[in-house]
Amino acid sequence: MWAFLHRFASPPHFYRLAGTLAPWLGWICLGLMAGGLYGGLVVAPPDYQQGESYRIIFVHVPSAWMSMFIYVVMAGAGAIALIWRIKLAEVVAVESAPIGASFTFLALVTGSLWGKPMWGTYWVWDARLTSELVLLFLYFGVMGLHAAIEDRRAAGRAAGLLAIVGVVNIPIIHYSVEWWHTLHQGPTVTKLSAPSIHVSMLVPLLLMAVSFKLFYLTVLLQRARSGVLERERGAGWVRELLARTESD
Amino acid sequence: MNAFLAVARRDLLLAVRHRAEAANPLLFFLVVVALVPLGLSPRRETLELIAPGVFWIGALLATLLSLERMFRSDFDDGSLELMLVSPQPLPLIVLAKIVAHWLATGLPLLVAAPLIALLLGLPARSLAVLLAALVLGTPTLSAVGAIGVALTAGLRRGGMLLSLLVLPLYIPVLVFAASAVSAAAGGLPAAGQLYLLGALAALSLTLAPLAAAAALRISVS
Structure with a gap:
């Protein structure tokens, strides 16, 4: 097991494996996304209350899920990087941050586009919206810290540590914002009380969720490949690789 | 324990010897509070409504400005490296520095609080809760801030970055503390918020040094 993990985590091996996997994952992701979009935008019936505008959930909900999922992945990779000093984990933690921030931003934008016809305003200081916004700030913090530190390895570890601190804080921030809301003024925006979603809407939603996960994996593998190359630019295997591509 | 006391004593001495520098956060706090009526409205009702929030945002920013003192100068003159290689447990030393930072910045805030409450027109009955919230809330600010300063200690211009790292983590303290003071000003019980502030302080003082x-x-x- 350990031998396998070490072999997997060795940069040249990862570089090759990621290069083979990424296109496959990308194509599967595209296929699922096409199916999910077709199911969501064409096949699924309009909602009896919200009409057509509910269809944004097929983008909004998966990206909100991804925004939290990626943060946890980032913190996990950060912990692995700090404890076992695995270079690859640093790369994964650092390269996840911009993808996660994009998904968070997408969730916020699609949410406010949906909010305009539904709630009559682009933005309300609702608990969920606020904690999603704070999550975006936390992502920016990780990215800013990583960009500010010169030494790449120290930057990776510092960003990983900050991600861990953030992941401890996210539940606290989320509940504090939720209680702030209820303590202050009582709910002005009633959440959809967990409507039992119809199968014709659930299937495309799940398809989209899986395809978003694969999209993340694809982009992460590509970004991690270039991250590994950049960090290992002095190593022998990168020179060999370079020599081979030049001779081709 | 000796190391804890030695580090705390040293940091406090440094704060006392640089009195002007130590007073700056407090003066900043006063100026920010004085700007609010000028920018919004000096009307009593308006001020009363926003006073708890203004007070705590001011306190947050003042703490933020004073955070750099915790590790930056030690990093610059190399004493931080000596602390790192010393046989004493590093989290204990960090805790000592957090305590010293709180004594140098949190405590003056506590002394100035009645005056600022007066300026903002907070009702007198909320003063006790305001002080309790300060006692329970400001240690969390120092402790969480220590993580941010420690991460940015080696950076030349870490100031803006520090605020980006630390301020989102301050949100729970802001929410509970401001809500405690608002509740007390409105004559409502504020014990729940104070308990939560206490819990946050206990959690941050144990985990943040690590x-x-x-x-x-x-x-x-």
Whole structure:
């Protein structure tokens, strides 16, 4: 097991494996996304209350899920990087941050586009919206810290540590914002009380969720490949690789 | 324990010897509070409504400005490296620095609070809760801030970055503390918020030294 993990985590091996996997994952992701979009935008019936505008959930909900999922992945990779000093984990933690921030931003934008016809305003200081916004700030913090530190390895570890601190804080921030809301003024925006979603809407939603996960994996593998190359630019295997591509 | 006391004593001495520098956060706090009526409205009702929030945002920013003192100068003159290689447990040293920072910045805030409450027109009945919220809330600010400063200690211009790292983590303190003071000003019980502030203080004072120590090792290596 350990031998396998070490072999997997060795940069040249990862570089090759990621290069083979990424296109496959990308194509599967595209296929699922096409199916999910077709199911969501064409096949699924309009909602009896919200009409057509509910269809944004097929983008909004998966990206909100991804925004939290990626943060946890980032913190996990950060912990692995700090404890076992695995270079690859640093790369994964650092390269996840911009993808996660994009998904968070997408969730916020699609949410406010949906909010305009539904709630009559682009933005309300609702608990969920606020904690999603704070999550975006936390992502920016990780990215800013990583960009500010010169030494790449120290930057990776510092960003990983900050991600861990953030992941401890996210539940606290989320509940504090939720209680702030209820303590202050009582709910002005009633959440959809967990409507039992119809199968014709659930299937495309799940398809989209899986395809978003694969999209993340694809982009992460590509970004991690270039991250590994950049960090290992002095190593022998990168020179060999370079020599081979030049001779081709 | 000796190391704890020695570090705390040293940091406090440094704060006392640089009195003007130590007073700056407090003056900043006063100026921010004085700007609010000028920018919004000096009307009593308006001020009363926003006073708890203004007070705590001011306190947050003042703490933020004073955070750099915790590790930056030690990093610059090299004493931080000596602390890192000393046989004493690093989290304990960090905790000592957090305590010293709180004594140098949190305590003056506590002394100035009645005056600022007066300026903002907070009703007198909320003063006790305001002081309790300060006692329970400001240690969390110092402790969480220590992680941010430790992460940015080695950076030349870490100030803006520090605010980006630390302010989102201050949100729970802001929410509960401001809500406690608003509740007390409105004549409502504020015990729940104070308990939560106490819980946050206990959590941050136990975990933050560990995280800050790990961050220092990364920053200095």
